[in-house]
Amino acid sequence: MPASASTLQDPPTGVGVAPAFSPLYQQIKALLLQSLQDAEWKPGEVIPSEFDLAARFKVSQGTVRKAIDELAADHLLVRRQGRGTFVATHAERGVQYRFLRLRPDAGEAADEGPTQRLMHDLKKLRAPAELARQLGLRTGDSVLQVRRLLALAGTPTILEDIWLSAAAFKGLSVERLAAYSGPTYALFEQDFGVRMVRATERIRAVQADAEQAELLQVRPAEPLLSVERLTFTYNDAPMELRRGLYRTDTHHYFNELN
Amino acid sequence: MPASASTLQDPPTGVGVAPAFSPLYQQIKALLLQSLQDAEWKPGEVIPSEFDLAARFKVSQGTVRKAIDELAADHLLVRRQGRGTFVATHAERGVQYRFLRLRPDAGEAADEGPTQRLMHDLKKLRAPAELARQLGLRTGDSVLQVRRLLALAGTPTILEDIWLSAAAFKGLSVERLAAYSGPTYALFEQDFGVRMVRATERIRAVQADAEQAELLQVRPAEPLLSVERLTFTYNDAPMELRRGLYRTDTHHYFNELN
DNA sequence: CAGTGGTCTAGACCACTGG
DNA sequence: CAGTGGTCTAGACCACTGC
Secondary structure, three states, X not given: OXXXXXXXXXXXXXXXXXXXXXXXXXXXXXXXXHHHHOOOOXXXXXXXXXXXXXXXXXXXXXXXXXXXXXXXXXXXXXXXXXXXXXXXXXXXXXXXXXXXXXXXXXOOOOOOOOOEEEEEEEEEEEOOHHHHHHHOOOOOOEEEEEEEEEEEOOEEEEEEEEEEEOOOOOOOXXXXXXXXXXXXXXXXXXXXXXXXXXXXXXXXXXXXXXXXXXXXXXXXXXXXXXXXXXXXXXXXXXXXXXXXXXXXXXXXXXXXXX | OOOOHHHOOOOOOOOOOOXXXXXXXXXXXXXXXXXXXXXXXXXXXXXXXXXXXXXXXXXXXXXXXXXXXXXXXXXXXXXXXXXXXXXXXXXXXXXXXXXXXXXXXXXXXXXXXXXXXXXXXXEEXXXXXXXXXXXXXXXXXXXXXXXXXEEEOXXXXXXXXXXXXXXXXXXXXXXXXXXXXXOHHHHHXXXXXXXXXXXXXXXXXXXXXXXXXXXXXXXOOOEEEEEEEEEEOHHHOEEEEEEEEEOOOOEXXXXXXX
């Protein structure tokens, strides 16, 4: 028997329902996740060593290890041999623009991210029903809309609209966005304590309308890739909706299927 | 020290280069992979139990376990508690069409795969340089080209060209393709012993040309999603190039970012 | 050289499956 | 009830990092 399973959640003994047996390491994982959510350890910081955590939770090091393994597999934590285990961050070089799958056609190496921001615009508006639903807000709640145009290798390639809860991102400004040189998600971590963890994307082929064509410097009706991204923090709480229009004449969306 | 590391590969002792320390479980993983490649266990079959494998390789069960864990994470093996560990297969219900990311706009549930095949065509041709390069063949090698049109929920939605080495897929016929009701990748396993393991996709927005438009029943110049897929067997050997044109007016390409 | 993650073992026991 | 994967422990030792 685990040394002290009783100090953690015991499996429910109710009748009728599935036993819902939960292994110790899953419970540890949940506790670690809670600490991440509570910002006990912030992005980029070290968390306690496996032995310390084992002592804290009164389980063996191997059990903590397995919990951390899963969090590392989900990119919530990053292990570094000899140094410790760290809270993952979008600010770190090498994993920046982790969610951007647009690659130049030539040379498999990923771009270093957008090389130039051509335009930033910010509006505040009331969330229509569908947007509110996706962001987990109520219809009419205050929402920020950021529109921006990004250039890759000198040519405008990405036209993006970003929608955020105005409450959660209170104080976000065009100036801050324009001045910040890293990925937006790193800015969200630093300024608002919002760490983005995963995202879903819905991709379609669409025709550029007149305005989009002009901004992206393509002919009207030129085909563009529409990438609708819903981004989640800890807890699977949706925090951002983003709609990108990508030119795919010199770049492509790269995906790896496993 | 591991019980019998000496019977497996010892770390190279050369000077100058990185030590290239390789843990035991990695070596076990490589051995298991070799057995999969050699078709010692075929798709859908059970592999020996962890204890049997531990005895065979003269390591502890935990070490075999870790090797299998990684192969299972890569979807090469599938663990089933109480039953055993099986070689993954595309024929299995629930993982069919694992590489098809097109989803209906309404209802997050994935389609059960293409509901109807409207057309199949097969040609034999000499591989141009670029195709040969991608498939790991020599320019001019004999290649099969399959063209097919698939309908989802009654409307033609996917127009696909598939290129395969004629040598590796000798005997493939339109009749076989048309008659087979499951995914192509399951057919490849059964008829040719080729198990597809992973794939990369390059996605672009393109305009339908006249022929494509007619087949997919859209207006010419309608935007379509172009999905170019390179599919690999064990060993990262490319075995198939596929170019799909997807209508995205009622469906979208779904992607999960972690 | 101390501290951290990484590997490996051996053994106990639990959960699930099928005969 | 036997067999398989799944969990947990305890302890030893290795590889890597930084002081």
